[in-house]
Amino acid sequence: MNWFPPTLIAQTNEEISKIVSGMNNDTSVPAHAIERPDGTAGWYSSEYWFPEAASDFAPNVDWLYMYIFWISLVFFAAIVGAMVYFCIKYRRKDGNLDTEPSPSHNTNLEIAWSVGPSILLVVMFWYGAEGFFNMRIPRADSEEIQVTASRWNWKFTYPDGDSSSELHLVNGRPTKLVMQSTDVLHSMYIAAFRQKVDIVPGRYTYAYLTPNKEGEFRLACTEYCGQKHSKMRTMVTVHASDERRKEDTQWIEAEYPAWQNGERIYKINCSGCHNKTAEAGTGPGFGNLWGKGEESLHGGGSVKVDEQYIYDSIMEPGKHIVAGYGPVSKMNSFKGKLTQADVNQVIAFLKYLDDPESVSDKPEGEVEKEEDEKPTEAEAENTST
Numbered sequence: 001m002n003w004f005p006p007t008l009i010a011q012t013n014e015e016i017s018k019i020v021s022g023m024n025n026d027t028s029v030p031a032h033a034i035e036r037p038d039g040t041a042g043w044y045s046s047e048y049w050f051p052e053a054a055s056d057f058a059p060n061v062d063w064l065y066m067y068i069f070w071i072s073l074v075f076f077a078a079i080v081g082a083m084v085y086f087c088i089k090y091r092r093k094d095g096n097l098d099t100e101p102s103p104s105h106n107t108n109l110e111i112a113w114s115v116g117p118s119i120l121l122v123v124m125f126w127y128g129a130e131g132f133f134n135m136r137i138p139r140a141d142s143e144e145i146q147v148t149a150s151r152w153n154w155k156f157t158y159p160d161g162d163s164s165s166e167l168h169l170v171n172g173r174p175t176k177l178v179m180q181s182t183d184v185l186h187s188m189y190i191a192a193f194r195q196k197v198d199i200v201p202g203r204y205t206y207a208y209l210t211p212n213k214e215g216e217f218r219l220a221c222t223e224y225c226g227q228k229h230s231k232m233r234t235m236v237t238v239h240a241s242d243e244r245r246k247e248d249t250q251w252i253e254a255e256y257p258a259w260q261n262g263e264r265i266y267k268i269n270c271s272g273c274h275n276k277t278a279e280a281g282t283g284p285g286f287g288n289l290w291g292k293g294e295e296s297l298h299g300g301g302s303v304k305v306d307e308q309y310i311y312d313s314i315m316e317p318g319k320h321i322v323a324g325y326g327p328v329s330k331m332n333s334f335k336g337k338l339t340q341a342d343v344n345q346v347i348a349f350l351k352y353l354d355d356p357e358s359v360s361d362k363p364e365g366e367v368e369k370e371e372d373e374k375p376t377e378a379e380a381e382n383t384s385t
C-alpha cells in the first residue's frame with residue numbers, strides 16, 4: 001500500500017542502497033540516488049507504509065495496528081455518515097418548529113451498541129496485552145548484548161567482549177538488549193522489529209526480541225537528544241547463524257588492539273590445529289613462529305618468516321610445507337574466508353605470542369566519535385515525550 005508521496009529518507013547513496021530493497025519505478029527520485037550495488041534501481045515502497053516485519057512479534061503488532069485502523073475507519077465513516085444524514089433528514093423545515101416524535105428507548109439497539117464495541121475493545125486489549133508481554137518477557141537462552149547510547153553514537157557490546165557501532169544479531173536467536181545511556185534520554189527504535197524502548201540515563205532498560213529474517217534493517221534514536229539527533233542512526237544486520245556472524249569479522253570495531261582481534265580469529269579458525277605455545281599439534285605451534293626468522297621446509301630449503309609467508313601459509317597452505325608435515329598439508333586454505341585485514345590481525349597475534357612487548361596495545365584506527373559538546377540546558381533537561 002503506497003499511499004504516501006515519496007520522500008528521500010536516506011542521505012547518502014550508500015545508505016539508500018542499503019535501505020532500498022524492492023522495486024518501485026518512482027521517477028521523482030534521481031536514478032543515481034536509488035541505484036543498488038547490483039545496478040538495478042528501485043525504491044522500497046513499503047518504506048511508506050510498514051517496513052518489512054522481521055521479528056517474531058512484528059506480525060502481531062501489524063495485525064493489531066490494522067485491526068485498530070479499520071475499526072477506526074469504519075466507525076468514523078458510520079458516525080460521521082449518520083451525523084450528516086440526520087442533519088439533512090431532520091433539519092428544521094420551513095416554518096416547522098415542532099420536534100418530530102421519537103422513541104425514548106430501544107433495548108435491542110442499546111444492547112447492540114454496548115456489547116458490539118465491548119467485544120471489539122476486548123479483542124484490542126487481548127492482542128495488545130499479548131504483544132506487550134511478548135516484548136517484555138525475557139526469553140530463555142537469550143544472547144545478552146549491551147547497548148550504550150551516547151550523543152550521537154550507538155555502541156553494542158557482545159558477550160565475548162567485541163563491540164561495534166552496528167548491531168549484529170543471529171536469525172532466530174532470542175536476544176536481550178541491556179541498554180544504558182551515558183548522557184541524555186535516547187530511544188532505541190528498530191522499525192522492522194516493531195521494537196522501541198527508551199534509554200534513560202542512570203537506569204538500565206531492556207528490550208527483548210527474536211529476529212526472524214536475515215538482512216539489514218535500520219535502527220534509529222527516536223528521542224530528541226540534541227543537535228545531531230537525526231544522525232543517531234545505524235544498521236542492524238541479522239546473520240543466518242552464529243557461525244556466519246563469527247566468520248564475518250569486518251563489522252567488529254577496532255575497539256581492541258589488532259592482536260586481540262587476531263586472537264579471536266585464531267580461536268575460531270586455527271586453535272584446533274595450532275597451539276599458542278611452541279608445542280606442535282596437528283600443525284606447528286605458534287608460540288615462537290614469528291621470532292624464528294627462517295622456517296625449514298619439507299623437501300629441504302627454508303623460507304623467511306615474514307608477513308608474506310604467513311599470508312601464503314593461510315591462503316595457499318600447499319605452497320610452502322613445513323619440514324615434518326609433508327608431503328601434503330593437512331591445512332585447508334582460508335581463501336575467501338579470511339580477508340587481508342583478518343590476516344594482518346593474525347600476524348599481530350603471532351607477533352604478540354612471540355613478544356607481547358612488541359605489539360601495540362592501541363586500538364587499530366580510531367572509532368569515529370563526535371566531539372563531546374556540552375549539552376545545552378534544553379538538551380540536558382530533555383525529558384520523555
Ligand code: HEC
Nearest residue numbers: 269270273282283284295313317320321322325329330331
Ligand atoms: C586442520 C588443521 C589446521 C588448521 C585448522 C589450520 N592449520 Fe595452519 N597448518 C596446519 C598444518 C598441518 C601445517 C603444516 C603444513 C603446512 O605448512 O602447510 C600448518 C601450517 C601453518 C603455518 C606455517 C607454520 C610454520 O611453522 O611455518 C601457518 C602460519 C599457519 N598454518 C597458519 C594458520 C592459521 C592462521 C590458521 C587459522 C586461520 C590455520 N593455520 C589453521 C594445519 C592447520
Ligand SMILES: [Cu+2]
Nearest residue numbers: 186221225232
Ligand atoms: Cu539519541
